[in-house]
Amino acid sequence: MPGLEPAIPEELRFGRFPITDVSPVVEGGRFPAKALPGETIPVTATATREGHDALGVSAVLYSPEGKVEQRVRLESLGPGLDRWGGAFTPSRPGLWSFTIEAWHDRYGTWHHNADIKIAAGVDVELMLAEGAKLLGEAADDEERSDVDRAVFKLAADGLADTSRAVPERLAAGESGEVLAAIAREPIRELVTSTERYPLLVERDRAGRGAWYEFFPRSEGAWRNSETGEWTSGNFRTAAERLPGVAAMGFDVVYLPPIHPIGVAFRKGPNNSLNAGPGDPGSPWAIGSADGGHDAIHPDLGSFEDFDAFVARAGELGLEVALDLALQASPDHPWVAQHPEWFTTRVDGSIAYAENPPKKYQDIYPLNFDNDPEGLSREVLRVVNLWIDHGIKIFRVDNPHTKPVWFWEWLIGKVNEEHGDVVFLAEAFTRPAMMKALGRAGFQQSYSYFTWRNTREELEEFFTMISKEWAPFYRPNLFVNTPDILTEYLQYGGRPAFKIRAVLAAMGAPTWGVYAGYELFEHVARPGAEEYIDNEKYEYKQRDWAQAEAEGRSLAPYITRLNEIRRAHPALWDLQNLTLHWSTDEAILVFSKHKVLEDGTKDTLIVVVNVDPHSARECSVHLDLAALDLDAGLFDAEGKFRVDDLISGQSWQWGVDNYVRLDSYFEPAHILHVRR
Structure with a gap:
């Protein structure tokens, strides 16, 4: 039965046991940490105590209704560090919370002392008697299950039975059944708890999904060969592109602004x-x-046409994201x-x-300083209008050029009434501003992924998004945009397009593609990192079907990546990325691992040659402890089976593995550890 914290003067900052450096906590709990349903959320804390008695540490997860949903015992992260870690998994959207508890571990203290003293012949009967008393009290605890009480009663009787040999008596108090019962519910005293820290759990699409951007006016647009005049595509012709987008496995269709143009x-x-x-x-x-932000460009059609487009997308399992450019x-x-x-x-x-x-x-x-109330009310009206027409995702253009307070107000106001509405920040700006926008409520954000190309740059980037920024920032790894065509794609040839797609699709739960990527469009306007004949300023005709029929399309490869994403829950989480090591500066290695509800594990190892111009061979060294593989997966030589989800080949892998990746043929392995 949990003990009570003794009376401590209120002016003291520490409880009975000091607890500090709790994560995930954003600015001391001023802003909620972010999570998704079913996401494995790492939780850590520093907790210590005086003397040598054992300390237990737990994380307690509270549902939005304030009920205890999970109590997870944290494990030591290293001798002498006083650092503890574990994970919990919220199940549904809502404003959750959690605390960290530290407590005197009565059984752990006795167990440790008994093993040492009895082996040394010191206080043997006293240690056995103390163990019998401890487990006897646990057996009398009516709050415990009948099964556990019976286990403790049997153990207490065994410890007290002087007719048995000492090793047999000690074994009764340390049996597997006893340890299992203690694991289910420890014997705790002097429980010290932190304050409750907020954890905002939002719907899947707030942090998971594959995005596809296209211009509705280009889909179905045609040019008169005699006059050279263009006829714009519209929502009805654009809807004909939706089955192709859905077939590639995308979840979201993002439309640039659809309003009248000046x-x-x-x-x-x-x-x-x-x-x-x-x-x-x-x-x-x-x-x-x-008209303005509350109107539709006449060339695209009417609101009725727009509603039909959104409905058709929904029939295909697609959500429509609309640009919000203030x-x-x-x-x-x-x-x-x-x-x-x-x-x-x-x-x-x-x-x-x-x-x-x-x-x-x-x-x-826009300038928000002259009439902040009037302008804010107008933007809220516009957003609500599009919500009424079925839009639940907004891609916000250049949010870093507007006051952060405004976004905190707008997103909060919208989510009060529509908790499922998602805002994506298109913010390529200074880190401090990107962090502030995440804290202000943006569910996800573009990132500097497009300019991180070397192994060293990518390792630093993946560490940042999966560890340092993860509590408040969800990255959407777009591989390109109408404004971003990096030199890597301009000069890397077809391998570069494969490489970037693999990195984005496997590296984060959310990634995105701008139309034309699958056709390897790579010619830039001279002196710029954007496309020549940019679709922002003109119509673009593309024959998707012909390109795929002639083998000129990356669509089948993208389709396969999205199939892998949907089939493997390990790819649905952000914070479970672990970097591994290779002997080649161009070979990046990382894994994604998740323990599923049924106790099985999903583990993928991604190996990528990030040099699009070469074939590379090297040795890949895996951190097996981080992979957390079950012992039964290993053969007598310490090898386990992996299946390449791209090529279909299989190999035996272990700690050290030979790899050869030819970018011109196939630049990546996506290896699934066979169960």
């Missing part, structure tokens, strides 16, 4: 200042005489109706967006 300062091809009469302009230059073209109704929502310069002009050397003359940024 005419003033409209950009032409490749961001030029000279737009022709048939140039459609950038979808991010929102607003015209046809900015306006000079023609947006807001400019005339609410000039205070923008920044007026000394010469009377409204400041347009700039990211030197880039200039966006067709876009006016």
Whole structure:
């Protein structure tokens, strides 16, 4: 039965046993740590005590209703460190909480002392008597199960039976049955507990899923061969692309802004200042005489057409994510109706967006300092309008250019009424701002993954997202965007596209692809890291079926990666990534491991040649302790069986393994440890 903490003066910061450095805790509990249903959440703490008696440490998980859902005993993370670790698994969305408890481990203390003293012939009868008393009290504890009470009664009688030999009596108090009962419910005294720390559990799509971005106006667009004039695609023609996206295993279709586009300062091809009469302009230059953020571009169709598009996506198991770009073209109704929502310069002009050397003359940024209440209410109205039309995911453009307080308010306000709405931050900015946006409530964020290409860079990046930032930041590993075509993809050939897809799909629970990636589109605008003939400023025709029929498409490979993701729960968690070591600077090795509800384990080992220009061979050294493999998987030589989920080959692996990966043929192994 748990003991009570003795009275301690309130002004003291420590309880009976000091507990510090608890994780996952964000800024002392000021913001909730993030989690997903069924996610294995590592929990750690530092706990210590005076003297040499045994200390027990537990993590207690409370449901949103405040009931104890799990009590997990933490294990020592190393002799002398006083650092303890374990994991719990919340089951459903809601605002959960947890505490850390430290307590005097009565049985552990007796067990340790009895083994030492009895072996040395010191206080033999006294140690046996103390053990009998301890387990006898546990047997009388009516709060314990009848099975455990019977186990303790038998053990106590055995310890007290002077007719038996001493080793036999001691063995009665240390039997497997006793240890199992203690593991189920320890014998605790002087329980010290921390405060409750918040843990926000959100729905799967808040941190798991595969995203596919495409422009609806390009799907079904066609060009008159005689006049050169384009006819825009629309929601009805774009819906014809949805089965292909679903067939590749994607979960989310992300649409750039679908609103009317301004005419003033409209950009032409490749961001030029000279737009022709048939140039459609950038979808991010929102607003015209046809309306603003609460309207649909006439070329795309009506709200009825949009609703049908969302419904068709749902039939195929896809959610639609809509872009939320809080900015306006000079023609947006807001400019005339609410000039205070923008920044007026000394010469009377409204400041347009700039990211030197880039200039966006067709876009006016919003200014939240002049009328924060009025502008905030308007954005909330717009968001609620699209929620009413079936949108539960918003990809937010450049959130780092707006006040963080606004996002905390907006996301909180929306999630109060619609707890399943997800916001993705498109924030390529300073780490401090990215962290702040995660704390403010963004369910996930773009990251600097696209620019992390070497083994060293990737190891640092994966450590950051899976360990340091994981309590408050969920990365969405997009491999490309209309604005991001890295030199790695420009010059790495087809192997580079495979490599980046494997890293993104296996490295994090959420990843994304912008249309054209599967066609190996890699030609950049000179001097820029973005596509030539950028789809942001013009229509793009692609023949998906023909490319796949002719073997010019990465779609089958992407499909296989998404099949692997769906089949293996180890890939659904963020914090279970472990780095391993290879003898080659270009061979990255990591594993993902998860213990399932039925006690079985899902373990994958990913080995990637991150050099797209070569064949590499090396030795891969695995940390077997981190893999946590069951002893029954090993043969007499210490080997276990792995199946390559890409090639279909199988091998015997162990601590050290020879690997050869030719990027031109297949740059990666995705190895599943056979059960």
